[in-house]
Amino acid sequence: MAPKVTAIDERLLQLKARFAERSAIQLRELSAKLTDWQYGHCTREDLQTLYELLHRLAGSSGTFGFHQLGQEAGQLEQVIKAQISDSPPLSDLHLAPEIQARLAQLSRLLVTEPSSSAEAATTDLPDTASEQTQLLVLDSSLNELAEALNNFGFKVVVCEELPLHCAHCWRSTSIIIAPAAKLTQVVNWNQQQAQSHHASPSPILCIGSDDSFAARYALAEQGADGLFLQPVKVPQLAKRIEQIKSQQQQPYASKVLLLDDDQELAEHYRLVLTQAGKNVKVMAEPTELLAVLAEFRPDIVLLDVHMPPYSGVTLARMIRLEPDWLSLPVIYLSSEQDRDLQISALAQGADEFITKPISDEQLILTVRALCHRARQLAKLVSSDGLTGLLNHSHIKRALGHEYARVQRYGHNTSLAMLDLDHFKGVNDTHGHGVGDLVIKALAQLLQQRLRTTDHLGRYGGEEFVVILPECSLAQAKHMFEEICYHFSQLSFMGNNGTFHVTVSVGLALLNDFVSEEHALNAADAALYQQKQAGRNGVTCYLPHAPASDSPE
Incomplete structure (x- = not known):
């Protein structure tokens, strides 16, 4: 029985046909211009255009199944590169007929070469949101x-x-x-x-x-x-x-930002990685790079070294100018074969160099490994040592990011501040080791009962902050009432037998405030109100609530 053809498979075949058609037209046009070379009328700009086309074919042909085409384009690319840098330029006029013949051979390969690997590999399992364990x-x-x-x-x-x-x-x-x-x-x-x-x-x-x-x-x-x-x-x-x-299983799809000026190749990569469970955003215009980084917040960036008139190497350095992106993995995905140039490019701010052409399966496995490593490193930097939740600085950074999204899209986002009740008494009576166990228990409960899209952080001591995107106050209140109940049912072993601990929660809606700091203060005020009302429960922010020092 023939394998089932999916919508993505059909789209990949369409991309292959579009790649072949566009490449054939460009090869014919450039071959015609080479006739002028024999008479000294071919300009350096014409050769540069030819070089860029050959560079693209060398890197992308194999992806669409045209392996011989990619190899021969790469060989001819080096010939043209030498002519561009020749002094005086374009001196070998006798090469024009030979190059025209080789361009004609490339055109024939677009039609005659059998396709053997233009289909997407599906060996990778999607990164999906986890179900209840x-x-x-x-x-x-x-x-x-x-x-x-x-x-x-x-x-x-x-x-x-x-x-x-x-x-x-x-x-x-x-x-x-x-x-x-x-x-x-x-x-x-x-x-x-x-x-x-x-x-x-x-x-x-x-x-x-x-x-x-x-x-x-x-x-x-x-x-x-x-x-x-x-x-x-x-x-x-x-x-x-x-x-x-x-x-x-991964809690949610890895996010990949791809910059490549080859539209067919970039779309092919996007489809292949999407089918493998990745969240992929493609950019062809680098001028929007910083805005997209701030909004999309990828796990890794894949970019080509050659994207005329821009340089991928310079773009990598530009990314590193922003402190927030110093640790963002940047990976070159390019057909550049010169090892010295690869090392030089890596020295400018990137982390790895993947050489085109790369098979779909290799692309999936490589991106999966890079994303996994990026997540691990990011977690080490951003996590609280005791609980594994976001630490103070990173939960505040997440709050700023979600506030910006609220301002842009207008959806409801709730903010919760939690505090363990009478926690000083736990430490005084049972010791800090038992107190740490209580803190870790609340962290585990939050991780298990909240959504994978929520941001959880330890704000300090026995205080926690949770950000719930696209969640109303009513929905958040219901979720945290459940959490308060189940946490109060947990038993802890202390010096005098078992004991129980409760937690108080204050809620505020990010949409209601002029800044994330005002929202945080409001959630803290609601938390204080809940402490005053008897602890072990949830209070939503009420305007004009009296301010005071928070009780335990």
């Missing part, structure tokens, strides 16, 4: 643990016995949690289900009490993905679950 707990003795994980926002299914015949239960499971004593049986069942569904086995986290080297070695040998000793510290378990989930 389902946990399969394989022992009723872990009911209390299951209830605690449910408060963190995980969907938990508890089975009294191993569901040997329950295929549906395995298919919908993200992670298995089981007693360490049952690991052998669980591993066998997990592998059987994976084989029958042609999938990878689900990760297994073990709950046990034996902390010896022999016990840990045995669990590792059987394939366990984690061991948590009883009594289980639920926030640590929740953090491990989040780590596994993030490894299984």
Whole structure:
């Protein structure tokens, strides 16, 4: 059976036809101009135009399946390059007939060369928003643990016995949690289900009490993905679950900004990367670069070195003039083969050099790796060390960005400020180590129960800030009332047994204020009102509320 042709496949074929048609017309026009070369009438500008066309063909032909065309165009490109730099220029008039013949050969290859790799590769899985994580707990003795994980926002299914015949239960499971004593049986069942569904086995986290080297070695040998000793510290378990989930799938599509003056090639790359789950924005006019960077905020930038009348090298340096983009990965995607020129270009502010032509599969794998690395580096720079949320400076930067978007598009965006109630008493009574555990628990709960599009940050101490784009105050209030309830149900182990902590929330709508700072002050005022009203709840900003020092 022939493979199904998708809309993107059809669009790629249309781009290939358009590339061939446009290239054939340009080759004929330039070949005609070379007739004047024999009489000394060909200008340096004519040769420069020919050189730029050959440079484009050398870099893009392979992408559309014309591999021989790309190789021969690259060879002829070097001949023309030598003529442009010759002194006196255009001295080898006898080369004109030979070059015309080679241009004619390029035109024939556009028609006759078979296409072998113009289709998009689909080996990469899309980066999609994550669904609610389902946990399969394989022992009723872990009911209390299951209830605690449910408060963190995980969907938990508890089975009294191993569901040997329950295929549906395995298919919908993200992670298995089981007693360490049952690991052998669980591993066998997990592998059987994976084989029958042609999938990878689900990760297994073990709950046990034996902390010896022999016990840990045995669990590792059987394939366990984690061991948590009883009594289980639920926030640590929740953090491990989040780590596994993030490894299984990206929370949202990687963002790629592509600058290339070859319209067909740029559109081809866009379609291929979009089909692979990337969010791609194409630019052909570099004069809008800084505005697009501020609005789109890409994970990486791909740009060609040669984009007459602009230089990709200069554009890379221009990007680095702005402090916000000093760490933004800039990758050259060019047909330039001269290694010295590549190194020189990299020294001007870029991070890597990818040589055209590049296959669709190589492009996908390379971009995925670069985006993943960029995300990891950005997270290291922007994260709070204790919680993994955005740190103070980066949550404020995110607030400024979202305020600018509100001003531009007018959609509702809510802002929340959270504060743990009576937190000083927690530290004084149970110690700062337990206090840190409470802070991490709230961070984990927020990550699990809020949307992937929301910005979460630790503002300082026991204070948190959350920005919710395209979310009304009513919607935000409902979300945080749920969070307050579930957090109050979490149990923490202290010096005198278990205890509970609550959280207060103040909300404000970014749209209502002349600056993000005014909105932040309003959310803080609403938080104070909630503290005065009894804590453990949510208050929306009310105009003319009295200001005062915030209570604990």
